[in-house]
Amino acid sequence: xxxFEYCNKTKIIFGRGTENQVGSEIAKMLPDxxxxxxxxxxxxxxxxxxxxxxxxxxxxxxxxxxxxTGVQPNPRLSLVREGxxxxxxxxxxxxxxxxxxxxxxxxKAIAVGAVNDGDVWDFFDRKKAADKALPVATIVxxxxxxxxxxxxxxxxxxxxxxxxxINFQCIRPVFSIMNxxxxxxxxxxxxxxGITDMMAHIMxxxxxxxxxxxxTDELCEGALRTIIRNGRKIFSGGENDYAARxxxxxxxxxxxxxxxxxxxxxxxxxxxxxxxLSALFDIAHGAGLAIIFPAWLKFNINENNEAALxxxxxxFAAKVWGVDGAFYDLKQAALEGVYRMENFFKSIGMPVRFxxxxxxxxxxxxxxxxxxxxGPIGQYRKLDEKDAxxxxxxxxx
Amino acid sequence: xxxFEYCNKTKIIFGRGTENQVGSEIAKMLPDxxxxxxxxxxxxxxxxxxxxxxxxxxxxxxxxxxxxTGVQPNPRLSLVREGxxxxxxxxxxxxxxxxxxxxxxxxKAIAVGAVNDGDVWDFFDRKKAADKALPVATIVxxxxxxxxxxxxxxxxxxxxxxxxxINFQCIRPVFSIMNxxxxxxxxxxxxxxGITDMMAHIMxxxxxxxxxxxxTDELCEGALRTIIRNGRKIFSGGENDYAARxxxxxxxxxxxxxxxxxxxxxxxxxxxxxxxLSALFDIAHGAGLAIIFPAWLKFNINENNEAALxxxxxxFAAKVWGVDGAFYDLKQAALEGVYRMENFFKSIGMPVRFxxxxxxxxxxxxxxxxxxxxGPIGQYRKLDEKDAxxxxxxxxx
Numbered sequence: 001x002x003x004f005e006y007c008n009k010t011k012i013i014f015g016r017g018t019e020n021q022v023g024s025e026i027a028k029m030l031p032d033x034x035x036x037x038x039x040x041x042x043x044x045x046x047x048x049x050x051x052x053x054x055x056x057x058x059x060x061x062x063x064x065x066x067x068x069t070g071v072q073p074n075p076r077l078s079l080v081r082e083g084x085x086x087x088x089x090x091x092x093x094x095x096x097x098x099x100x101x102x103x104x105x106x107x108k109a110i111a112v113g114a115v116n117d118g119d120v121w122d123f124f125d126r127k128k129a130a131d132k133a134l135p136v137a138t139i140v141x142x143x144x145x146x147x148x149x150x151x152x153x154x155x156x157x158x159x160x161x162x163x164x165x166i167n168f169q170c171i172r173p174v175f176s177i178m179n180x181x182x183x184x185x186x187x188x189x190x191x192x193x194g195i196t197d198m199m200a201h202i203m204x205x206x207x208x209x210x211x212x213x214x215x216t217d218e219l220c221e222g223a224l225r226t227i228i229r230n231g232r233k234i235f236s237g238g239e240n241d242y243a244a245r246x247x248x249x250x251x252x253x254x255x256x257x258x259x260x261x262x263x264x265x266x267x268x269x270x271x272x273x274x275x276x277l278s279a280l281f282d283i284a285h286g287a288g289l290a291i292i293f294p295a296w297l298k299f300n301i302n303e304n305n306e307a308a309l310x311x312x313x314x315x316f317a318a319k320v321w322g323v324d325g326a327f328y329d330l331k332q333a334a335l336e337g338v339y340r341m342e343n344f345f346k347s348i349g350m351p352v353r354f355x356x357x358x359x360x361x362x363x364x365x366x367x368x369x370x371x372x373x374x375g376p377i378g379q380y381r382k383l384d385e386k387d388a389x390x391x392x393x394x395x396x397x
Numbered sequence: 398x399x400x401f402e403y404c405n406k407t408k409i410i411f412g413r414g415t416e417n418q419v420g421s422e423i424a425k426m427l428p429d430x431x432x433x434x435x436x437x438x439x440x441x442x443x444x445x446x447x448x449x450x451x452x453x454x455x456x457x458x459x460x461x462x463x464x465x466t467g468v469q470p471n472p473r474l475s476l477v478r479e480g481x482x483x484x485x486x487x488x489x490x491x492x493x494x495x496x497x498x499x500x501x502x503x504x505k506a507i508a509v510g511a512v513n514d515g516d517v518w519d520f521f522d523r524k525k526a527a528d529k530a531l532p533v534a535t536i537v538x539x540x541x542x543x544x545x546x547x548x549x550x551x552x553x554x555x556x557x558x559x560x561x562x563i564n565f566q567c568i569r570p571v572f573s574i575m576n577x578x579x580x581x582x583x584x585x586x587x588x589x590x591g592i593t594d595m596m597a598h599i600m601x602x603x604x605x606x607x608x609x610x611x612x613t614d615e616l617c618e619g620a621l622r623t624i625i626r627n628g629r630k631i632f633s634g635g636e637n638d639y640a641a642r643x644x645x646x647x648x649x650x651x652x653x654x655x656x657x658x659x660x661x662x663x664x665x666x667x668x669x670x671x672x673x674l675s676a677l678f679d680i681a682h683g684a685g686l687a688i689i690f691p692a693w694l695k696f697n698i699n700e701n702n703e704a705a706l707x708x709x710x711x712x713f714a715a716k717v718w719g720v721d722g723a724f725y726d727l728k729q730a731a732l733e734g735v736y737r738m739e740n741f742f743k744s745i746g747m748p749v750r751f752x753x754x755x756x757x758x759x760x761x762x763x764x765x766x767x768x769x770x771x772g773p774i775g776q777y778r779k780l781d782e783k784d785a786x787x788x789x790x791x792x793x794x
Contacts (some may be wrong), residue, residue: 001643003412007572008405014659015400175404212640214627215648218619226612243609246398250659251612259656262411262647 001212001263008257010149011175014250016242018177019139022054022096023061025175030135033093035064037083039107040098042069045141048185054098054139066090071099074278074285075106077121077157083110084120087134094135094174100194101145101154101285104138108153108171111136124155124164126374133170139177142186143249144194144286146201146256148176156279163279178253180245188235192348193286195231195248199224200289201255205266206316207300207380211308213264220260221319227251228320228344235348269378270296273391276367283357290350291357294342295394301334303390304381310334354396364392398609398660405654407546408572411647413639415574416536419451419493420458422572427532430490432461434480436504437495439466442538445582451495451536463487465507468496471675471682472503474518474554480507481517484531491532491571497591498542498551498682501535505550505568508533521552521561523771530567536574539583540646541591541683543598543653545573553676560676575650577642585632589745590683592628592645596621597686598652602663603713604697604777608705610661617657618716624648625717625741632745666775667693670788673764680754687747688754691739692791698731700787701778707731751793761789 011029013021026033038054045051046069058065068083086092087110095114097107111133113120122128138148147153151172154165183191206220226247233244254260273296274288301313314330317323317337325333342352351357368388376382383391408426410418423430435451442448443466455462465480483489484507492511494504508530510517519525535545544550548569551562580588603617623644630641651657670693671685698710711727714720714734724730739749748754765785773779780788 001412001640001647003415005408005410007408011402011404012659013402015398018400212643214644215620215623215651218623219616222615222619223612226615230611243398246609246660247611250398254612262409263643 002210002265004262006258006262008149008172008259010173010257012149012178012253013175014178014246016179016181018179019050019053019182020057022137022139022177023057023059023063025177026058026063026094026096026137027061029174030094033063033135035066035090035092037087037092037095037107037110038065038067038098039071039083039095039110040069040103041071044185045098050139050141050182051098054096065096066092071103071106073102074156074163074282075102075109077109077155077159080106080109080113080120080155083107084113087114092134094137096137096139098139098141100140100142101147101197104136104140104145104147104173105153105155107136107138108133108147109155109166110134111171112166112168121157123166123168124157124162130166130168131170133168136171136173137175137177138173139182140249141182142190142194143178143183143252144197146198146252148173148178149253149257151258152256154275161279163275176253178249180242180249183245183249184240188349189284191234192350193284194252195227195348196286196290196345196350198248198252198255199227200270200286200293202260203293204268204271205260205264207267207312208264209309209380210264216260216262216264217315223251223254223260224320231344231348265379267378267380269380269383272371272377273388276371277359279370280363280367281357281359283359287351287357290345290352291354291359291395292391294338294345294352295391297338297341298335298394299387299391300381301331301338303387309380313337361396364389364396367392399607399662401659403655403659405546405569405656407570407654409546409575409650410572411575411643413576413578415576416447416450416579417454419534419536419574420454420456420460422574423455423460423491423493423534424458426571427491430460430532432463432487432489434484434489434492434504434507435462435464435495436468436480436492436507437466437500438468441582442495447536447538447579448495451493462493463489468500468503470499471553471560471679472499472506474506474552474556477503477506477510477517477552480504481510484511489531491534493534493536495536495538497537497539498544498594501533501537501542501544501570502550502552504533504535505530505544506552506563507531508568509563509565518554520563520565521554521559527563527565528567530565533568533570534572534574535570536579537646538579539587539591540575540580540649541594543595543649545570545575546650546654548655549653551672558676560672573650575646577639577646580642580646581637585746586681588631589628589747590681591649592624592745593683593687593742593747595645595649595652596624597667597683597690599657600690601665601668602657602661604664604709605661606706606777607661613657613659613661614712620648620651620657621717628741628745662776664775664777666777666780669768669774670785673768674756676767677760677764678754678756680756684748684754687742687749688751688756688792689788691735691742691749692788694735694738695732695791696784696788697778698728698735700784706777710734758793761786761793764789
């Protein structure tokens with residue numbers, strides 16, 4: 001186990017009706033926040049009446065706002081720039097994101113740009129680090145990204161297109177409101193993308209070379225089992241099953257709040273491999289991960305011959321996917337796990353190969369070049385161009 | 398799952414050598430803290446050189462201190478009063494506890510008394526609640542109480558004697574330093590008491606009537622398995638096994654940091670039943686719990702006939718103790734779990750009956766009267782005098 005520091009200051013307010021506390025919570029936690037940016041897609045959150053309830057709650061606590069709508073999946077830098085301009089012009093005190101990871105990440109990027117000089121993209125381009133940002137709070141409507149209590153944000157720069165992320169303590173939300181009822185009406189595809197995304201967040205952490213991280217291994221495996229079981233419930237007529245929606249929602253936050261990282265270094269190659277997919281094809285992040293992760297696993301099962309790594313791959317199959325741990329052949333057990341994972345993804349409507357998502361495989365060479373832009377990716381096994389090509393090819397098979 | 402709020406602001410600094418960061422961490426997090434109370438037992442922490450290292454680190458950051466030693470297990474109100482007087486007299490800015498739960502709980506009580514008027518015992522006597530306290534930081538030397546990131550403190554008032562607890566957000570430590578190496582030299586009895594204590598913290602939360610708390614069930618079970626496995630390692634010649642000590646130490650903090658509570662209400666009857674034991678006989682908290690918990694489980698297995706509760710008791714046996722889940726007879730499976738738990742406690746040198754700890758059973762009637770002082774105890778099943786008597790009798794068998 002490595003030395004680590006862990007602190008997560010986001011206050012989680014979880015449960016039925018909690019969105020109506022947003023005004024009083026801001027007044028309590030950020031008494032100086034008089035005028036805020038209300039940031040969302042402008043779509044279903046408006047139609048469903050959620051934004052009306054939010055506005056009522058803000059008004060009730062004497063908080064005024066400027067609205068910035070138009071957030072879309074793979075949130076765009078151009079909208080971030082617009083938000084920064086508004087926040088500076090109107091001297092806004094905080095950003096309230098209502099939505100999923102896209103709205104929250106967009107809000108975080110605005111929060112950084114609003115109080116730091118220079119071009120906000122420089123932070124994503126790894127030219128600068130930020131230690132200050134406007135406070136961000138969230139009302140989560142899509143359990144997926146875990147951005148509601150994370151230090152991460154991912155933005156797409158349309159000019160490249162480039163999809164890149166930042167990780168700064170200062171962008172961790174001050175509070176996040178999570179009402180599972182708000183997720184009843186999600187289209188099944190979005191629910192499935194969310195489930196895949198949070199599973200990927202856990203798996204990126206699970207696949208580590210660090211030995212002696214048993215507690216976090218157990219927590220990762222338990223969270224994954226919970227997501228799989230409750231995902232199945234939702235996709236077996238349980239769209240409005242509060243309990244199942246609540247398990248998924250809470251697991252999505254824990255998946256990415258830093259706890260499952262403690263003492264270990266995660267891999268994150270699959271996220272990098274997917275970022276090129278979504279940058280070029282605008283495919284949903286979760287769907288891209290459903291394609292990439294099985295391929296990444298197969299690559300490691302075949303190419304990685306360190307005993308400890310093979311054991312971890314087999315353990316993953318046994319503990320998470322219930323593969324019988326007879327262990328005559330660890331690689332065989334690990335492959336059976338991947339097979340079951342693919343079946344699960346398919347059962348909730350996710351693609352598992354490029355063809356399922358109409359990805360143009362002729363652009364693989366371009367993706368390979370882009371993905372190693374900053375150097376080799378991953379930790380579990382460092383991947384160079386050749387490895388990335390092999391994984392993309394497995395995804396195309 | 399119930400609505401909940403969750404926020405844990407304690408910064409955990411975990412790993413080898415981290416105690417040497419204490420001065421710089423105070424300077425960074427609490428720049429106004431110029432003079433602090435350094436609170437510890439005065440025993441092994443001094444002899445081992447730890448206190449010297451702490452003082453050197455404080456000096457290096459320009460922080461001065463007043464020392465208050467003499468903390469003992471089941472920390473005493475009289476020492477707390479002394480600390481409060483010193484903190485007020487010397488206008489101290491924070492309290493640094495070095496030790497286990499006793500030092501930390503004592504520090505928390507001093508922190509409350511130092512900035513609130515009136516008698517500090519009133520807070521323990523449930524006459525008042527506190528919303529302010531001096532900042533508390535800790536260097537943990539005994540993984541057990543989980544007080545390093547909890548909102549709880551338990552103090553013994555020698556006049557009763559009464560042993561009572563408080564739960565206030567304001568006493569949650571601002572940071573806690575946890576170096577597993579500092580626990581190598583713990584006497585086996587203290588290691589075992591700590592293991593039992595942290596297991597009890599998880600079990601108190603695990604045994605809930607709240608349905609649909611699957612994620613936290615999984616996390617509790619995973620943490621318990623990790624503690625049992627690594628406890629066995631330590632007691633099989635692994636006293637200086639960093640990995641095992643680290644798993645135990647981190648699990649002890651997670652056991653009591655609020656995460657495993659989310660969405661559910663724990664039971665806590667066993668803690669109340671043990672508090673009377675330690676108040677009257679000054680038995681270590683962990684040792685008392687090793688006696689009480691099996692008795693509490695047997696009582697519930699025999700007396701509780703709600704199907705969901707029986708299922709949870711059997712699940713505990715299956716998931717934590719590896720009892721074959723054939724499930725022909727859930728009560729039988731649950732009892733097998735208790736049997737294995739008792740064996741585990743015995744294997745690490747814990748008592749499991751009153752006789753093992755030389756408890757005078759003639760005082761059971763007195764304990765029964767005292768334990769229901771504030772009314773029935775527990776949530777999983779509300780226990781009145783008659784039930785408490787039955788459990789103490791099972792512990793005496």
